Structures are given as C-alpha cells and as structure tokens.
Amino acid sequence: MKFRKTAASAAVVLTLALSATACGGKEGPAGDKTGGDTDTKALPKYKVAEDVKVDSPVLKKAQKRGKLIVGAKSDQPYLGFQDPSSKKYEGFDIEVAKMVAADLGFGEKDIQFKTIDSSVRETAISKGQVDLMVGTYTINDERKKQVAFAGPYYMAGQDLLVRKDEKSIKGPDSIKGKKVCSVTGSTPLQNIKDNKSKYGAEPVEFGKYTDCVKQLLDGQVDAMTTDDAILKGYAAERPTKLKVVGETFSEEPYGIGLKKGDKELQNAVLDAVEAHQKDGSYKKAYDATLGRSGSKFEEPPALERD
Numbered sequence: 001m002k003f004r005k006t007a008a009s010a011a012v013v014l015t016l017a018l019s020a021t022a023c024g025g026k027e028g029p030a031g032d033k034t035g036g037d038t039d040t041k042a043l044p045k046y047k048v049a050e051d052v053k054v055d056s057p058v059l060k061k062a063q064k065r066g067k068l069i070v071g072a073k074s075d076q077p078y079l080g081f082q083d084p085s086s087k088k089y090e091g092f093d094i095e096v097a098k099m100v101a102a103d104l105g106f107g108e109k110d111i112q113f114k115t116i117d118s119s120v121r122e123t124a125i126s127k128g129q130v131d132l133m134v135g136t137y138t139i140n141d142e143r144k145k146q147v148a149f150a151g152p153y154y155m156a157g158q159d160l161l162v163r164k165d166e167k168s169i170k171g172p173d174s175i176k177g178k179k180v181c182s183v184t185g186s187t188p189l190q191n192i193k194d195n196k197s198k199y200g201a202e203p204v205e206f207g208k209y210t211d212c213v214k215q216l217l218d219g220q221v222d223a224m225t226t227d228d229a230i231l232k233g234y235a236a237e238r239p240t241k242l243k244v245v246g247e248t249f250s251e252e253p254y255g256i257g258l259k260k261g262d263k264e265l266q267n268a269v270l271d272a273v274e275a276h277q278k279d280g281s282y283k284k285a286y287d288a289t290l291g292r293s294g295s296k297f298e299e300p301p302a303l304e305r306d
Contacts, residue, residue, distance in 0.1 A: 038078065038090050042288040044281040046102035056265035058258065059104060062131050068106040070097045071116035071130035071257070075210055076230060078289045080135045082115065089113045093254075095285035096153060096273070097134040100256065103272035117207060119185030122146040125257050132269070133257035136227060138187045139304075148262060150269035151255025153277075155301045156227035157248025158188040161234055163216065164243050169223055171246030176200030178222035181212040188226045191250055209234075217241060227252050229290070253301060270303055 052059075062068045072089055073080030080093040094113070101111050116124050121137060124130045125147045136156070139149045160180070162169050169175060181204040182189035192203045204221050206212045213234055215221045224231065228248050235242045256269055276282045277300060286297050 039288040040090075042284065043095065044099075044284040044288075046099050046108075046276075046281065048102045048107045049105050052103075052105035054104070054264050054268045056262050056268070058128070058131050058262050059265050059268070061128075063105070067110055067112045068101050068104065069112045069114055069129070069131045070101070071121065071124055071133035071135060072097065072113045073135040074115040075208060076136065079229065082113075090289070092154075092286060092289040093134045093136065095289060096256070096282075097132065099276040099281060099285065100132070100134075100269050100272040103275065104268060117185070118183050119207070121185065121257060125259055128259070131258070136230065136252075137255055137257050138227075138252045139255040140187060143257075144260075146260060147257045148260045148266050149255035149257055150266050150273065151303065152253030152301045153256070153273050153282075153303070154254040156229045156252040156254060158191060158225060158250035158252060159228040159231050159248050160245050161213075161216065161224040161226075161231040161242055162222065162245055163219075164239075164241050166222070166243075166245075169245060172199055172249045175223060178202065179204050179220075180223045180225050181206060181215055181221045182225050183207065183209055183212060186226055187252060188250070192225060213242075267305075270305060274303055 052063075072094060073091075074082035074089070076091060076093075079091045080089065081091050082089050097113070098108055098111065101107075114124075114130055116130060116133060116135065121133050121135075122143060125133055133147075137149075138156075139152055143149075160169060160172065160175070169178065176199065178201050180192055180199075180201040182192070184205045184207055189203060189205055192199055192201050204215070206215070209226065209230065212221070212224050216224050217238075224234075228244065231244050235244045256273070258265055258269065273282070276285075282300070283297055291297055
C-alpha cells in the first residue's frame with residue numbers, strides 16, 4: 001500500500017533519554033539536556049464513553065478484566081517514555097492510546113501500559129498479551145500478514161544519526177562499508193538488510209535504541225538508523241556529540257496494532273482517532289508532547305479504511 005508523504009515526516013526535534021533519568025529536562029554531565037519536557041498542564045482531557053458496545057472478542061475480554069492493556073515504548077520521550085521514578089508513561093503515542101481508550105470506555109486509570117520491544121510486537125498482539133500496540137509501529141504489508149492496523153496517524157521517515165565530527169557520511173549513499181546499527185525487528189534495519197547491494201552497509205542490531213546509541217557514542221558503529229523523529233531526539237539530547245544527516249529515505253506510517261481479523265475493533269479505533277483529530281484534542285496532545293520540541297504541527301496523513 002502506498003502512503004502519501006506529508007510534511008509530518010519533516011524535522012521533529014525531540015528530547016530522548018539515553019540513561020535512567022527522570023523526565024524533566026535535567027542537565028547531563030556534558031551539559032546536554034536529558035529527559036523530557038511534556039507540558040502536562042496543556043494535555044487534553046478525554047471524555048470516557050459509557051456503555052460501549054463493539055462486537056470485538058478482544059474488547060469484550062478487556063471489558064471483563066476492567067483493564068485495557070496497551071503495548072508501548074518506554075525509551076522515547078515525547079513519543080513513549082516511562083519515567084524511571086514514577087513508572088508513569090508519557091508522550092505523543094501514549095496520548096494517542098489514551099484518546100482511543102477513552103472512546104472505547106477506558107479512563108486513564110483503566111489502562112495498563114506494557115513495554116514491548118520491536119522484535120516481539122506481532123507476537124504480543126497475536127497471543128493476546130496486549131490489546132493494542134501504540135509505539136512508533138510502522139504499517140507494512142509483511143506485518144499485515146500477522147496483525148491488523150488502524151492508521152496511519154503519523155508519518156515518519158528513515159534517516160541517519162552520526163557522531164558530530166563525522167565527515168564522510170552525508171546520507172544513505174555514503175554508508176557503503178560502514179557499520180550501521182538499529183533495533184531488531186525495525187523496518188529501517190530491514191531496509192538496510194534488504195538493500196545491501198544499494199547501500200552496502202554492514203547492519204548491526206541491538207534490542208534497544210539506547211544500546212545502539214551507546215555503541216555510536218563509543219565509536220563501535222559508524223551510524224544509527226531509524227525513524228527521523230527518534231533520531232532527532234537523540235541528537236537534540238547530545239547536540240555536541242551527535243547529529244542527523246541527509247534527507248529521509250523512506251516513509252514510515254505509524255499505526256495502532258491490533259489482533260488480525262478483529263474488524264469491529266479496528267473500525268472503532270479508526271473512528272476514535274478520526275474523532276479526536278476533528279475535535280482538536282489530537283493537535284493539543286501533539287503540541288503538549290512533540291510540539292514542545294519546537295516542531296510545527298502538520299496535518300496527519302489520511303486514515304486508511306479497507
């Protein structure tokens with residue numbers, strides 16, 4: 001499926017944590033900011049729907065347990081970040097999950113967020129370990145064989161992160177023979193692997209983004225690749241040590257993952273996202289999270305319905 005490229009894939013300067021530091025914009029040892037800066041007072045409130053009736057096995061099970069289990073990221077402030085002190089999750093993806101949950105009849109206290117690594121997202125969904133997955137989850141045809149998606153609600157793009165003093169890497173055409181890392185199970189990593197004759201890079205994979213960034217800072221790899229929104233955050237956190245280079249060279253449409261075949265839940269989630277985009281709460285959530293980085297809000301891509 002082809003997605004229309006939008007301005008939402010333009011530069012988004014985020015601030016991501018590289019270590020176990022609570023959100024709050026504190027200064028690291030090198031004078032770089034660590035942690036997040038979400039404007040909690042500006043976050044919208046979501047009215048929780050009552051007597052929700054959706055003929056969905058997954059939703060009925062969640063209603064019976066009294067909790068909606070949402071898979072999320074925990075190391076991406078402004079997207080999906082878990083404060084190591086309070087254990088509370090925050091970020092744009094977390095707000096998207098909250099607005100959808102509210103329309104499904106679950107308030108914030110009725111959501112159980114669970115950190116899920118990229119490599120096991122499909123397994124977590126198909127085995128019922130999570131009801132929904134909201135965490136920089138790119139929609140693609142291969143994943144659609146295992147799970148369903150509601151979206152896209154945001155468009156990112158693949159880019160490269162390098163050390164500040166790097167001169168030879170200026171984009172995807174200059175990574176031949178270079179060690180390029182990403183996380184296991186990510187579409188950017190697969191793109192590098194599938195197009196080895198085109199890029200000529202040596203792919204290196206890790207379980208977590210923070211491990212990859214550490215290897216880059218230590219000089220063990222030459223570059224890191226993943227979605228631009230994530231990379232620009234790491235660069236913003238260590239502006240004297242890291243930088244993002246080149247233009248995006250893929251489209252990464254983010255969607256909400258759910259169990260394959262649960263059409264009623266898929267439609268309900270799409271309806272929820274659409275409703276919040278129309279009533280302005282989606283933009284408010286963006287402005288209070290990703291917008292805090294200085295990134296201008298852009299209209300999200302059109303939602304896809306089968």
